Amino acid sequence: MRGDSFGSFLANAGKITLVTADNIKVTVNKNFVHKLAIKIFGVPHIGFRIRTKYILNMLDLKKCGKVLDVGCGIGLLALYLATKGFEMYGVDLNKEKIDAAKRINQKLDLKVNFKCASILDLPFEGDKFDNVICSEVLEHVEDDQKAIHELSKVLKKEGLLIVTVPSKDTICERYRDSFGHVRTGYSVNEIERLVMPTDMEIVKVINAMTFFGKVAWKINRGFFFSKVLVSISFIPLYYLTLFDNLLNIKKIPVSYIVILQKK
DSSP states (O other): OTTSOTTGGGGGSOSEEEEOTTOOEEEEOSSHHHHHHHHHHOSOOHHHHHHHHHHHHHSOTTSOOEEEEETOTTOHHHHHHHHTTOEEEEEESOHHHHHHHHHHHHHTTOOOEEEEOOTTSOSSOTTOEEEEEEESOGGGOSOHHHHHHHHHHHEEEEEEEEEEEEOSOHHHHHTTTTTTOSSSOOOHHHHHHHHTTSSEEEEEEEEEOOSHHHHHHHHHHHTTTOHHHHHHTHHHHHHHHTHHHHTTOOSOOSEEEEEEEEO
């Protein structure tokens, strides 16, 4: 991904705990082997890495602007973009995750502004950010219409909002409760209806993980019990997901990546 393993910078962040959407916790950097694995493989989570790949492809890394990551968790994407020169802000409702993000931020001597806040009440003035990222958040929010209005409010005119959401695929249905989703996911028509009342328009919808990606996602998740297996299997599984686009497979994806522009 853009020449490096996403998350490799965490090798310099000290011992940290990574948490999946269904609260599977993995502590990394406990020893030299952990640090080496992070440097080589980055964060070995197929779903997260594939979504991040598409998000980064939509950002101009040569024209660093002011970017907000809503639902940032422990700040992996915000921290990475800060290393590339972006002026980064991150918000999350979970104070424990924000506190962890701040510790990593301080350890790496970056300048990310992390805040504990709700997507329904973003603590920023209007038209502030060149780009806004909201990945795997809307499916957790009852009032997703208000959430999308808040995202639009803080975005500058002609700025991009990059949203990722689960689809209504059987995988998303199966894990809905364990992932804490208030809805299974979205169809493209539902996304269009959600955006319609706003001052934004959809410029692109990307299907992420359709056939081979689903196979890779399931294997990757099945190996979560072993740091060794999940690490050494990650690279082949990651590239397996790319066959979906190469072969132009038309199936319901695990995730939609939606790019919107403010009018």
